[in-house]
Amino acid sequence: xxxxxxDIIERAAGGDxxxxxAIYKAVSGLVFNLALRITNSRPDAEEATQDIFLKIYDNLRxxxxxxxxxxxxxxxxxxxxxxxxxxxxxxxLRRVDFDTVIETTGNxxxxxxxAQSSDARKLLSSLLESxxxxxxxxxVLREIEGLSYEEIARALGEKLNTVRTRLKRARQALxxxxxxxxxxxxx
Amino acid sequence: MNCDRAKELLLTDxxxxxxxxxxxxxxxxxxxxxPDCRRFEEEVLRNAVLPFKNQxxxxxxxxxxxxxxxxxxxxxxxxxxxxxPALTLMSACAAVFxxxxxxxxxxxxxAQVTDYLSDQMDFFTALxxxxxxxxDESYYAF
Numbered sequence: 025x026x027x028x029x030x031d032i033i034e035r036a037a038g039g040d041x042x043x044x045x046a047i048y049k050a051v052s053g054l055v056f057n058l059a060l061r062i063t064n065s066r067p068d069a070e071e072a073t074q075d076i077f078l079k080i081y082d083n084l085r086x087x088x089x090x091x092x093x094x095x096x097x098x099x100x101x102x103x104x105x106x107x108x109x110x111x112x113x114x115x116x117l118r119r120v121d122f123d124t125v126i127e128t129t130g131n132x133x134x135x136x137x138x139a140q141s142s143d144a145r146k147l148l149s150s151l152l153e154s155x156x157x158x159x160x161x162x163x164v165l166r167e168i169e170g171l172s173y174e175e176i177a178r179a180l181g182e183k184l185n186t187v188r189t190r191l192k193r194a195r196q197a198l199x200x201x202x203x204x205x206x207x208x209x210x211x
Numbered sequence: 212m213n214c215d216r217a218k219e220l221l222l223t224d225x226x227x228x229x230x231x232x233x234x235x236x237x238x239x240x241x242x243x244x245x246p247d248c249r250r251f252e253e254e255v256l257r258n259a260v261l262p263f264k265n266q267x268x269x270x271x272x273x274x275x276x277x278x279x280x281x282x283x284x285x286x287x288x289x290x291x292x293x294x295x296p297a298l299t300l301m302s303a304c305a306a307v308f309x310x311x312x313x314x315x316x317x318x319x320x321x322a323q324v325t326d327y328l329s330d331q332m333d334f335f336t337a338l339x340x341x342x343x344x345x346x347d348e349s350y351y352a353f
Contacts, residue, residue, distance in 0.1 A: 039287075041280070048276055056271035073271050077279045148262050166227060167263035173229050192222045195259040202258040 028093050037084035044081060051094070052077075054169070055101045061164040062105035064152045065112070072108040076101050091178060098165065098179035106157040154201045155194050162190035217241045217248045221255055 028050050035043035055076050060069040079100050087096055152160050165171045165179060176187045217238055224230035225238045242249050 041283070044283075045276070045280075048279070052271050052276070053268055056275070057268050060269065070271065070275050073275050074278045074282070077275075078282060081279075081283060144262070144266060148266060151262055163259075163263070167260065168266055173227065188223050191227070192219070195222045195226075195255060198259040198262075199254060202254070 030089065033084060033087060033089075033093065036081070037087070044084075047080070048077060051097050054094070055097065058098070058101050058161075058164060058169070059105040059108075061148075061152060061168065062102065062157050062160045063109045063112075064149055064160070065109075068108055068112050069105070071112075072101075072105045075108065076104045079104060095175060095178050098169075098171075099181060102161045102165070102180055106161060109157045151198055151201065154197055159190050159194035159197065162187055163194040166191060212237045212241045214241075214245060214248055217245070218251055221248065221252050222259075226255060226260070 028047055032043045032046050036047055052073070056069060056073045059072040059076065060066065063069050063072055080097065083100070087093070152164075155163070161180060162176060165176045171179065173184055173187050176182075177184050180187065182190075220226075220230060220234065220238050225235060230238070242252060
């Protein structure tokens, strides 16, 4: 992420669109990828990313520089993406998404196909489908964004132990899915 | 350290390098002596860590920024036409005026009714007492 200076944040908070665009260019990749992993749907991720930046724009004047700007952005991004996922879930389960191998949650044969096709993106999408959005947020912030437990806790507004539990549950779910995939292959 | 505790840490603090030095050493010592936990560690790395590595980072489509900018601009235009705080103040003043007028009218009507009833009470009292109400000067005092 390019450095966002205090001056840019203050100017954007005052309505300076050029400054706000600089913020967008600096963090849009981070925001979009987090939204993509949490919603596990490209259209939902695009919708969430727009909502996230509107919230950033509306709330910049309340950012007090007590935490890092990146942590503040992560918090807005994770919560908004989870809300978009929950809002669209009914439609999402009905919709067949041709960008992913799996149509429904926990389809271990789809994981087998994705693994065999060596498509890392599809495999990850299949794995994320088996997790709740809260578990996705924790594991993506840890494994892809490389945040520490403390940073994840601040980003999600959760206690440290909650973060630890979410990571444990997410990994247990992934192990269980892998076990089912192997069992199906042996049949 | 028993296997349950070791597996717990293999799913969390040990895996994520959040464990303190002593705990880290204890887990390593346990792994050296326990093939089952070593297999478990490999499964965790293969199924819960490796799939996340080297994932391509994507940029959002250009349309996303255009949509954000459009929505902010549209909101600014709406605010310019209908300034929120001024409209709220005008509405509040109008509401206060209407309530005041209604209360004033109610009190005025109530006073008239009370006076009328009071006069009637005096009249009937006078009748009852055999007094000619019209001879009472206060009858005309209004």
